[in-house]
Amino acid sequence: MKSMVPNTLAVFIALFLASVNAGPATSQEVAPAPKAQAAKPEKQLIEIKIGYLRAYEPQLALSVLDIAPRDEGVAGANVALNDNNTTGSFLGQKFVLDVTEVKPDADVVAVFNEMVAKGDRYLLADISAQQLLSIADIARDHGVLIFNVGSTDDILREEECRVNVFHTAPTRTMLADGLAQYLIWKQWPKWALIYGSHEKDKLFAEALRRAATRFGGQIVAEKEFKDTGTARRTDSGVVQIQRQMPVFTQDLPDHDVLLVADESEVFGTYVPFRTWIPRPVAGTAGLIPSGWHPASEQWGGSQIQNRFAKYAGRRMLSKDMAAWTAARILGDAATRTQGADPAKIEAFIRADDFSIAAFKGQKLTFRKWNWQLRQPIFLGDGRSVVTTSPQEGFLHQVSELDTLGVDQPETKCHFK
Numbered sequence: 354m355k356s357m358v359p360n361t362l363a364v365f366i367a368l369f370l371a372s373v374n375a376g377p378a379t380s381q382e383v384a385p386a387p388k389a390q391a392a393k394p395e396k397q398l399i400e401i402k403i404g405y406l407r408a409y410e411p412q413l414a415l416s417v418l419d420i421a422p423r424d425e426g427v428a429g430a431n432v433a434l435n436d437n438n439t440t441g442s443f444l445g446q447k448f449v450l451d452v453t454e455v456k457p458d459a460d461v462v463a464v465f466n467e468m469v470a471k472g473d474r475y476l477l478a479d480i481s482a483q484q485l486l487s488i489a490d491i492a493r494d495h496g497v498l499i500f501n502v503g504s505t506d507d508i509l510r511e512e513e514c515r516v517n518v519f520h521t522a523p524t525r526t527m528l529a530d531g532l533a534q535y536l537i538w539k540q541w542p543k544w545a546l547i548y549g550s551h552e553k554d555k556l557f558a559e560a561l562r563r564a565a566t567r568f569g570g571q572i573v574a575e576k577e578f579k580d581t582g583t584a585r586r587t588d589s590g591v592v593q594i595q596r597q598m599p600v601f602t603q604d605l606p607d608h609d610v611l612l613v614a615d616e617s618e619v620f621g622t623y624v625p626f627r628t629w630i631p632r633p634v635a636g637t638a639g640l641i642p643s644g645w646h647p648a649s650e651q652w653g654g655s656q657i658q659n660r661f662a663k664y665a666g667r668r669m670l671s672k673d674m675a676a677w678t679a680a681r682i683l684g685d686a687a688t689r690t691q692g693a694d695p696a697k698i699e700a701f702i703r704a705d706d707f708s709i710a711a712f713k714g715q716k717l718t719f720r721k722w723n724w725q726l727r728q729p730i731f732l733g734d735g736r737s738v739v740t741t742s743p744q745e746g747f748l749h750q751v752s753e754l755d756t757l758g759v760d761q762p763e764t765k766c767h768f769k
Contacts, residue, residue: 429673437684531730
């Protein structure tokens, strides 16, 4: 792992210089020196401040096991800063995380300006697409780089892309494509789709439709499940939906897989094992695509999982990995440029040969046309990783990872 090289070298140099300055141990050295020398002041570390702007309020979920941890995302960034500071301490660098929380519907402009005034030159953003767009141009004018670690909205990488916004979170189209590739590889091409009535449910449903067209799947039927506001509030509402699900899926035509688009957590958890006919379920329930999986241990994943568990007391989730990756990108850039010059750090990240190792089986790179991080998509249930996409046989002339999401010939991104 390349991030360990400067660390090891710095440690070796530090130990070597210490041994040279100390010289060989002799009995004369035990006696007090005639004149005590004043202790040298410690070297002042260069502080690199990374802001973390988070839209947060407690969210309900159909299962208590799906309630997001209080420190989701932030914990991943903190583990990355521990990694950064291990190396940075030998290179005169100190990384500091400045966390600010707002409500999901809050105006973030004033809060962002306060963070810039405090010296945050880099921002990890776990906020909505609308909130991010409200500060993106202001950040550009202040020379601030934004790393989107939370929003999967494709519009941030397409029609509303910004040259100073990097994305370590995958898009909905990447998630849908990763799922679709596996279903086609399994020769399960006939899909039925049920989706929620909220906007983000419809966006994921549209990503699944696009994936079907792209990879040869066929959506044989669609149904919308309207949110009546009772499922997560009363026991009777829960029981009602559970009993409703077999009838709700009864009139679907024959299909291989039932796709679910329920990012709003209204009904999706109640679909598996409750359908009228026995079929596998995938999407936001059953077989779920994600940017990371808490059970992943391949490609050195057990190392980061253990470090994360030691720090946070839980397993690492997708948003934790997105935040960890963004913070490690900044740490690696500072290490490689041997300083804290924002211009040099930015140039390093934008370089043609830039890559980051993130325990996913290969080095990850940015798509130059919209600054989305290329990355595999994990497919798993609540217990284990079933597979990772891209699947075997899905080829690309540049990178197989570009079979996931919007490719360069399809992009609508035109940087302002």
